[in-house]
Amino acid sequence: MNGIALMVEEHVLIKRMLTVLRKASYKAILTSEVNYDDFAEMIDFVRSYADHHHHGKEEHFLFSEMVKHGGPAAEKLVNHGMMVEHDLGRLHMAELEKALLLHREGNAESVVDIVANAVSYTHLLHRHIDKEDQVVYPFAERALDKGLIESINTSCEAFEKEQEIKGVAQKYMAMVEKFESKYI
Numbered sequence: 339m340n341g342i343a344l345m346v347e348e349h350v351l352i353k354r355m356l357t358v359l360r361k362a363s364y365k366a367i368l369t370s371e372v373n374y375d376d377f378a379e380m381i382d383f384v385r386s387y388a389d390h391h392h393h394g395k396e397e398h399f400l401f402s403e404m405v406k407h408g409g410p411a412a413e414k415l416v417n418h419g420m421m422v423e424h425d426l427g428r429l430h431m432a433e434l435e436k437a438l439l440l441h442r443e444g445n446a447e448s449v450v451d452i453v454a455n456a457v458s459y460t461h462l463l464h465r466h467i468d469k470e471d472q473v474v475y476p477f478a479e480r481a482l483d484k485g486l487i488e489s490i491n492t493s494c495e496a497f498e499k500e501q502e503i504k505g506v507a508q509k510y511m512a513m514v515e516k517f518e519s520k521y522i
């Protein structure tokens with residue numbers, strides 16, 4: 339398995355969900371109604387697929403090797419760039435969840451925070467993914483030797499096997515398709 343190629347592929351599905359998040363936000367503005375169940379599912383996608391399934395592989399298998407073996411430039415790129423952005427994404431999801439709760443309790447103005455956090459997350463992730471596809475992954479492929487790339491691939495393969503048993507990729511692919519036909 340080529341772990342980096344798989345991560346590039348996963349970016350495509352994540353970007354499709356980013357489009358859904360934006361469309362759902364626009365619908366909330368137009369209708370002044372918030373579909374709490376749909377937003378909860380989108381948060382679940384971000385946390386379980388984009389974060390645990392995808393960022394998990396990046397952080398535990400790829401970025402950790404880049405920091406250890408890629409020199410100071412890789413360390414800076416990962417620790418002061420990619421990891422910070424992963425954390426900022428988590429903050430946007432926590433704030434989105436809070437705003438949804440407030441809105442549900444009758445605070446109509448919280449729609450501003452729902453849209454702000456959902457759309458800010460999409461901006462953040464689009465830029466983050468483009469940086470990884472164009473800069474970070476190619477850097478890793480150049481900086482890490484063949485043996486390290488092989489061990490990253492092996493780790494990814496073992497993790498994917500566990501995730502496959504749980505049906506993670508299929509579940510979230512189906513979720514994206516469902517929301518695309520509803521919101522796009």
Ligand SMILES: [Fe+2]
Nearest residue numbers: 393396420470
């Ligand atoms: Fe990332």
Ligand SMILES: [Fe+2]
Nearest residue numbers: 392396467470
């Ligand atoms: Fe990524």
